[in-house]
Amino acid sequence: MADSAFRRTPTGASRLLFRLPVHLYRIGLGWLFGRRLLLLNHIGRVSGKKRRVVVEVVERDPDAGTYTVCSGFGPKAAWYRNLMATPDVTIQVGVRTAEVTAVPLPPEEAGEVLVRYARRRPRTARGLTRFMGFETDGSEAAYRRAGTALPFVRFVPRT
Template identity: 65%
Template sequence: MEIVKRVRPPRGLARLLFRLPVHVYRLGLGRIFGTRMMLLHHTGRVSGLPRRTVVEVVERDPGGYVAASGFGPRADWYRNVRANPDVTLQVGGRTVRATARPLPEAEGGEVMARYGRRHPRAARRLSGLMGFAVDGTEADYRELGRQIPFVRFEPGD
């Protein structure tokens, strides 16, 4: 696997398209995404204002929901949940309070390898969007998972 390019967050029209799912949730239609996407309610690290971002659920287990910061550690939502880990999630028709916990690199690698097995086409496409060229092997996905930040959202009271 090799890094092809540095991917910057979308701007202009692309940003509007990326933000479209947030508006779908605001209209009360978030259920159409099932449990593959979630609306993350978090707090801005500088402004202290409420923020909303839709992220893909990479993995769901009894410990919570796992998401990857596809734009790396400089993504606003990732930096915000690192600064203020108390969040609220909307997944399917449920709203859950949770705590964000970054995963260690090795665990991120295992999560990405499992994701690659479950969703090979999506994993290959997403890898390309993030600027990585992968050949689809488990070793490639494991290495990719070590290079991008993952967060586990653990449901709380």
């Protein structure tokens, strides 16, 4: 899938709705999201300013302490590009904060991550892939194809 096929970043009222979780985290209500959403604190690649965005956790590995997320707006999303420029960031999940390094996943691994997500949350996966511009019949092969086209990032704890 070409970059131009990804949905554009939200503007106007939809942007306010997408930014609402950031404000809830800022006022100490991050616990409302449990482990489903995380607050990513990163540095703007051009401005050098601190930036925040809330993204959905696609997969987590409690033993390794890793969290995996996906850029549903493609590789041109500002937060994703910022991570590629400066991968050492902090994340907040619920009330816990961690220093991590963002590691992009290879397409094959990303495809498998999306397949596992679809097994756990079939209805959500179907809606999200449709929202991101992918046609899916709900099969693992369709999710695997979509996953290989999307940029996934795994947050690995810094030691």
